[in-house]
Amino acid sequence: MKTLTQFRTATLIGLLLLTNEAMAQKSIPTTHTIFMTAVELKGATTIEKLVPPSVNPKDLSKGYDYKPPAQADKNDPKKWEVSSYRFDPGFVTVIQGDTVKLTVFIVNGDEHVVRIADPDGRDAITVTKWNRGREYNVSFVAKKLGSYQLICSAHAPTMTTTILVLPRK
Numbered sequence: 608m609k610t611l612t613q614f615r616t617a618t619l620i621g622l623l624l625l626t627n628e629a630m631a632q633k634s635i636p637t638t639h640t641i642f643m644t645a646v647e648l649k650g651a652t653t654i655e656k657l658v659p660p661s662v663n664p665k666d667l668s669k670g671y672d673y674k675p676p677a678q679a680d681k682n683d684p685k686k687w688e689v690s691s692y693r694f695d696p697g698f699v700t701v702i703q704g705d706t707v708k709l710t711v712f713i714v715n716g717d718e719h720v721v722r723i724a725d726p727d728g729r730d731a732i733t734v735t736k737w738n739r740g741r742e743y744n745v746s747f748v749a750k751k752l753g754s755y756q757l758i759c760s761a762h763a764p765t766m767t768t769t770i771l772v773l774p775r776k
């Protein structure tokens with residue numbers, strides 16, 4: 608009899624777990640408020656510690672900057688410096704049908720030229736300028752599967768956040 612009771616308990620727990628899983632998968636569309644920041648990351652060293660890069664970072668992205676020795680710091684001609692503009696976070700995942708509300712604060716860079724492209728490259732948010740010290744709010748419904756991209760054309764292609772839209776089960 609004890610064995611039967613244990614079996615029944617185990618079956619009940621199993622059913623509860625299955626129900627929970629089914630409920631989790633049948634999620635209803637929700638709104639995500641995502642706080643983002645436009646930042647400029649900087650790094651520096653000297654020619655005594657490391658030779659400068661053979662490829663100019665400026666040739667890799669408009670978002671990268673490179674100040675070679677003698678230009679980075681006039682008081683320290685051996686110093687060289689690199690930097691990169693970023694949106695933080697750079698990758699977000701939502702479920703199809705969700706509403707994405709971005710609140711973006713611009714810490715670095717006086718001006719960014721931004722738009723949000725849908726997975727087909729069409730405007731989800733048309734081109735606008737974002738300036739330092741201001742907070743901007745944009746919102747869209749993630750109707751299409753695939754990647755929406757928040758792109759700054761002034762610092763492309765690396766100043767980009769990908770919003771990956773997954774199917775709702």
Ligand SMILES: [Cu+2]
Binds near residue numbers: 760
């Ligand atoms: Cu920018």
